[in-house]
Amino acid sequence: MSELQGLLFDVDGTLADTERDGHRVAFNQAFAAAGLNWEWDDALYGELLRVTGGKERIRHYLDTYLPDFKRPHAYEAFVTGLHHAKNRIYAELLATGGIPLRPGVRRLLEEARAAGLRLAVATTTSPENVSALLAHALAADGESWFEVIAAGDIVPAKKPAPDIYTWALKEMDLKPEQALAFEDSENGVRASLGAGLKTIVTVNEYTRTHDFSGAALVVDQLGEPGAPFKILKGQASGPMYVDVALLRKVHAEAKAV
Ligand code: XBP
Ligand code: MG
Numbered sequence: 001m002s003e004l005q006g007l008l009f010d011v012d013g014t015l016a017d018t019e020r021d022g023h024r025v026a027f028n029q030a031f032a033a034a035g036l037n038w039e040w041d042d043a044l045y046g047e048l049l050r051v052t053g054g055k056e057r058i059r060h061y062l063d064t065y066l067p068d069f070k071r072p073h074a075y076e077a078f079v080t081g082l083h084h085a086k087n088r089i090y091a092e093l094l095a096t097g098g099i100p101l102r103p104g105v106r107r108l109l110e111e112a113r114a115a116g117l118r119l120a121v122a123t124t125t126s127p128e129n130v131s132a133l134l135a136h137a138l139a140a141d142g143e144s145w146f147e148v149i150a151a152g153d154i155v156p157a158k159k160p161a162p163d164i165y166t167w168a169l170k171e172m173d174l175k176p177e178q179a180l181a182f183e184d185s186e187n188g189v190r191a192s193l194g195a196g197l198k199t200i201v202t203v204n205e206y207t208r209t210h211d212f213s214g215a216a217l218v219v220d221q222l223g224e225p226g227a228p229f230k231i232l233k234g235q236a237s238g239p240m241y242v243d244v245a246l247l248r249k250v251h252a253e254a255k256a257v
Helices: 019-033 042-048 054-065 075-095 105-114 127-138 163-172 186-194 244-252
Strands: 006-009 118-122 148-150 179-183 198-202 217-219 231-233
Touching (some): 006 163, 054 075, 179 186, 186 198
């Protein structure tokens, strides 16, 4: 068994609950600013999240929910323009400090760095959104904590395709068995497992009911000393929060559950 060397983190829903009160709100404001009366409420957004990628999500919304919408002549530019506007609003939202990291994320990142583990991001979201989140929710130099930021259109096939994880591993010159992935969604787990990575899942309100078959451990949060996680699938002994010792145990276990 190879030694654990790297940790690859999904962003939205895993590092922070960015979707309902972040991306969703920003999408709606961008639509309003463009004079469109589209409103993505909480429930609808939960369904739309099945499609990863903001541009892909807008196209899917039009195809599925507004098939009669008269598409502008320059359709791709229209979608890209809306998406850029959304990302600008999203960055402003993050700058107000409105979206914190999920419980245990900062602690685990700090412990992992101290233990010499190498960190990476593997996400469907746009690179500028990753930069904004890390700068505002983690630390001014938060982006530099990560050796590789694999994000957005860097690979054409987004999650659930494994490509973004495979790309990140290649950049780090790591084999999948030398690393662990952290995810929050079914599409994310399909991507990480597809790349051969053992995966720890922290669920959230949007993903609680997803199918996490094949994940090594599913918990409600990473947890903190004094604020334990709940195990939804898998086993953990020792402290009831995810720390580097638990990561090493999960990594060493031969079989996913
Ligand atoms: C989540 C996504 C993203 C975000 C929005 O990705 O699917 O599309 O919802 O970000 P992950 P963009 O969980 O892999 O981070 O609009 O920039 O795509
Ligand atoms: Mg996610």
